[in-house]
Amino acid sequence: MKMVHDEVRKGPWTEQEDVLLLNFVRLFGHRRWDFIAKVSGLNRTGKSCRLRWVNYLHPGLKRGKMTPHEERLVLELHAKWGNRWSRIARKLPGRTDNEIKNYWRTHMRKKAQEKKQAISPSSSSSNCHSSSSTVTAVDSSPFSDAGKVSFYDTGGLHMEGLEDEKGYSMDDIWKDIDMSEENSIIKPLSLSDNYSEQGCNFSCPSMASPSWEYCWDLLWKMDDEESKMIFTTNQLVSRYEYGKTSLTG
DNA sequence: AACCATCACAACCGCCGTGAT
DNA sequence: GATCACGGCGGTTGTGATGGT
Known part of the structure; x- marks a missing residue:
């Protein structure tokens, strides 16, 4: 043997x-x-x-595409916390840090590239810093080299599928977060948990x-x-x- | 139909924090 | 307090699927 x-x-x-x-x-x-x-x-x-x-x-685990709400949440939370994927994942019940990480890499990079193209290199319209100054981890984000135009800069965040959600304020988002936190998040599993x-x-x-x-x-x-x-x-x-x-x- | 580029996802690696000894 | 083992996290890579030419 x-x-x-x-x-x-x-x-x-x-x-x-x-x-x-x-x-x-x-x-x-x-x-x-x-x-x-x-x-x-x-x-x-x-x-x-x-x-x-x-x-x-x-x-x-939740599978399937991110909903516009989730997309937006990821954006906002990433702006707030940077690449703290596990932390962000805790706010999205059913989503894993890996999933969010992968999602960010593909979708957001794409968005950033689109944005980069939209803003021609020469235009250099004042890299408005806005809130992204706190996003330290963006350094490592795929588009950190995008001419210093952070995804959050431009105040844009022109996410497809999000624009029709204009009425959705951050307050709503945070409310949702709180609710989801109370209701569903991270209830430790034990053997007795069914x-x-x-x-x-x-x-x-x-x-x-x-x-x-x-x-x-x-x-x-x-x-x-x-x-x-x-x-x-x-x-x-x-x-x-x-x-x-x-x-x- | 074949090839290539891109996307989407799974998995690994290395580092770090924490608890046990 | 030092050391070790383990779990968790973030970064990165590999690969199959899909779409475009």
């Missing part, structure tokens, strides 16, 4: 790995990542497990596959019986495999 166990796996997660991780997170909570990584038999690092959970498997369907309208991309649905079904149905009847990993995986084959034919 080869000792392959010591090798740390990297790269994309398989569905089986996801199932395993989910199972163990449900058993041990979502804190002791190193422990979970070890006992689960996943040859992954604790960090990797945590990342997978936080960015992909967490039941509260973070099943309640309040989490999440849909996982790869869940489109029937096997995943089957699998999730299995997992979420475990709730009450969990303490009495703990699936062993093998049981779960084999059931998953069964479901997969039975569904896919």
Whole structure:
């Protein structure tokens, strides 16, 4: 027998790995990542497990495009806090720091480029500093080199889809923030938390596959019986495999 | 149809803060 | 107080998907 166990796996997660991780997170909570990584038999690092959970498997995750409101929120919060993605993410229930970070990089860079083009280099119409002076982290933002024209400068923020929201004041935004904070944010998950369907309208991309649905079904149905009847990993995986084959034919 | 550019997302890496010993 | 292990965060990279030429 080869000792392959010591090798740390990297790269994309398989569905089986996801199932395993989910199972163990449900058993041990979502804190002791190193422990979970070890006992689960996943040859992954604790960090990797945590990342997978936080960015992909967490039941509260919202998927799909950012709404105009979220876009605006990201803009405002980034203006306020800079690249504090996790902090910003806390204000957007269901969105992860990674997601926001990626979103910012792609969308905002695009916007910045558009803006840059709109403002011809020669025009140099006084880099109005406005509020962006506080955005220290913008240094590292993709368009920080855009002729010192920060995205927030120009007072523009001409976000498509936002312009029709002109009546949406910052007060409204902050109200929303407060509400979402009270209602939904960061309620620590514990084993006793049944973070099943309640309040989490999440849909996982790869869940489109029937096997995943089957699998999730299995997992979420475990709730009450969990303490009495703990699936062993093998049981779960084999059931998953069964479901997969039975569904896919 | 083939190629290229861009987008969108997942994952890794390194650093830092914090708690335990 | 020093050291270590771990978790969290931000930056970066890799890759598949998509759209345009």
